[in-house]
Amino acid sequence: MAIRDYNVESAQHSPNGFAAEKGALYHNEAAHETAERGHVATDKYGVSLVHFDPAAEARLRWKIDLYIVPTVALLYLFCFIDRANIGNAKLAGFEKDLGLKGYDYNKVLSVFYISYIIFEIPSNMACKWIGPGWFIPATSLGFGICSICTAFVHNIHAASGVRFLLGVFEAGMLPGIAYYLSRWYRRSELAFRLSLYIVMAPLAGAFGGLLASAILKIPHFGSLHTWRMIFAIEGIITCILSVIAFVTLTDRPATAKWLSQEEKDLAIARVKSERVAATEVLDKLDSPKILRGIFSPVTLATAFIFLLDNITVQGLAFFAPTIVKTIYPKATVISQQLHTVPPYVVGAFFTVLFPFLSWRFDRRNIFFIISAPLMMAGYIMFLASTNAQVRYGATFVIASGAFSFGALCNAQVAANVVSDTARSTAIGTNVMFGNIGGLISTWSFLPYDGPNYHIGNGLNLGTSTGILVLSILLLLWMAANNKQREKRDIDAELSGLSQKQIQDLDWRHPAFRWKP
Template sequence: MGARDSNQTSGSSHSPVEDKQQYGNNYYDPNLAHPGAEYDDDLGARCPSHTSQRRLVSKIDLRVIPVLSLMYLLAFLDRTNIANASVFGLQKDLKLTGTQYNTALTMFFIPYIVFEVPSNIILKRLKPHVWLSACMFLFGLVTICQGLVQNWSGLLATRFFLGLAETGMFPGSFYLIGMWYKRSEAQKRYSFFFGSTSLAGAFGGLLASAIGKMNGMRGYLGWRWIFILEGVLSCLISFALYFMIPDFPEEAKWLKEDERAYIKARLEKDQGRSARERRITPTDVLNCFKDYKFFLGGLMYFGLIVPAYGYAFFAPGIIKTYGYSQIGTQLHSVPPWACSFVFALIVAFFSDQFKHRFLFTLIPIAMAIAGFAILLTVHTRPHLEYAALFLVTMGTYSALPVIVCWFNLNLGGHHRRAVGTAWQVGFGNLGGIIATYAFLAKDAPHYKQGYSICIGFACLSAAACCAYAASVLVQNRNRDKTGTDLGLTEFEKTEKGDMSPDYRYLL
């Protein structure tokens, strides 16, 4: 279903002069295009040929997706490499006892959750390339410090500041991607970006198996080198990404003005006006939370974050119980992550092909539940248990990007999307705290409590997806019955975002 009523065209009630006055210097006349371009009545703008359109989208793909994917790969790597470090003796060397290791994992999520929404507001004001590259340098620096800690207190402090530095990476990237693509073409891009978490898991295992051989070099144990070298890598790459991270389409200097005009027009047709130029106010934030769908979006993500982080933080420890050596454990952690990346791209391809999200959340979640059910009930067949890890990763990490994409791209306008994306990720990461205490050392090697918790929260996510699907279906039908002629100006519709009577949600 389209985001705008077919009888409405972007800016149809205003002249370019009026729009220029209302939207400021960020307004681009949608009728700008290269010579010979044909006028598209449905889009309300002059459009390049189909070949030129494909080239333009490919140009955006090459500039936006690889850069953000690399950035988040390193962020997720620095966030979860503590699991690889644990296999090489972090807990023993720092003399951690009881649940101290779990508490250190939890410390990351406190600032990570609290500062999600403020971070997206800052990103909108400072520009993405400035804010995201600065955050990347800081989390790389903190990761280096994590490799130098001498006790539990130092580990707690570095985990706290790591969460603070990484708070804007994921919601900021998802928010930015959503402002470049139509909803029908975004899922493949989202899943490729989110797949960087799977690649980080695979790359982390390979890297840790190699770095672990540096044990004792210059007086540092292997687990310390994991943090130091991976932190240095993030710091160095952050300088390059300052010049490579894209800003919003309205500000992209690497596009021609007619290209910006076309991109803006096609996105307005699909999602409504963005209101990029207007700052987010406290009233905007409050109005967002008057929409109950915000809470459903948070629950969808929250439920699946528990198994996602449960696996990310504890997979090496689980695999180690199957009888592998330290190096063997790291190497065996790679294949499930690699398969989850490929499967996520397959799910994304068909989701975009059918322009549908709902079923592509439920099927992968069911796979993850099946994997956890095997792990919960089978304890004497290591090969089957290892195979179940593939179901867990493939299901969890292919459903998560669909959930975030579905909710994010059903939000109209910059302010609702900035707040909504940060809220969903921030609230959802409360599940990360639960995950850190789900798998306790005393429960090894069967981890029945952890697997049971993951099954329960995966079911919660599935239920929230069903409720969200029902809500958008009902609202679309109600708007079809009510009609769009409610006496609202284009500016008022822009302010409402997806709450505008013109807007139609994607199921």
């Protein structure tokens, strides 16, 4: 059975010592009742009213993994490729053909992030309103078309215009998929599932380099040559995957034709069982909850950590080919492209490893603290040595620490709000801050700073040090605030409040505890 038969005894205690109210005997029908609107899955102390059969959960989780994760992972792979392939195009003559000089390349990169940042939170709210099953394929089709259009630009103005539109369509992908997966998975499970698509970022660096190398060996693609073929072919692949996704992506558990009714009820009930006072998993857009998601202390602190991390992640995506060129200046263009691949493969391994451990321990913040010193060590190696092998080795160390933050930070903000609306805006805020870091990254490696890039490497050493300090402070604050919450009188604080007022409290609910 999906839900175990048991009594909620008065001996069961809430976090502040008050006894939970005695409940009824739960059987299989409890799954359906809990899944319905108007039914809560926790008592007023935040204690789950239902217990689930671990074997049934494991079977359901595996089924969701197989149906949901591969599609969003492939879409995100080409989302990142369509964004970062400009770095590969640069090596293949993009700057020369468009007549870019001085800081023009940095300007083209920056235009993308302006729209990317502006549309981040609105895109995630649109994703909730339209439904991820339609929104994610539609926005993927949009940025695939933009990639194709990039193949036909002939000056900085056209390139900037297309990159601006690319940012509009890509803005909803990272937070949209994170929000989408939060509809299906428990708090502890989410980080690892996020890693299974976010790992596509470092793999995009690896696969993108291999794909760009293969494309450049083709004499021509229609009337297109060299770097123009990269944008056109990769954009066409994105469009094909997007059209397929319109058919394969299921919007939410309740509409999943590949789940039985019992499995649908279990999928909804187990997510709801972690949300204090929630009567529905998918609530309507509501201003108080929107603001709770944006202005949660954990959201803001984690988002700033993600900002600092993204200076490194996006900097690697855009400038790894350039950095490799300074390390191996005499190598061919194709050889330089291929040298960007191995560090990304190592980064991909850690992108999955840390979130997997996060799932097993139901902890996220500690892995921020573990990852930051790896990034620090890599940039110290860059600054301390001009040896080609040492610097190339540094890219492996940096990638090992940097890429897991995408999954961990989004899982952290999702775990520390209650409602679906707050979750969508918390994730949107986190990714918006991260993309401000991406905008900064476009100016971190400047032409006059090459070939050693002391400013760029020094900046990234500073940001990784900041991540370490902020992560430790955030962990200590969450522990201290949870101790303060233990002393609050839940009955007194909730007395006289309506059900809506209680739900609008979100993380301010006295029974809520921060989950580090």
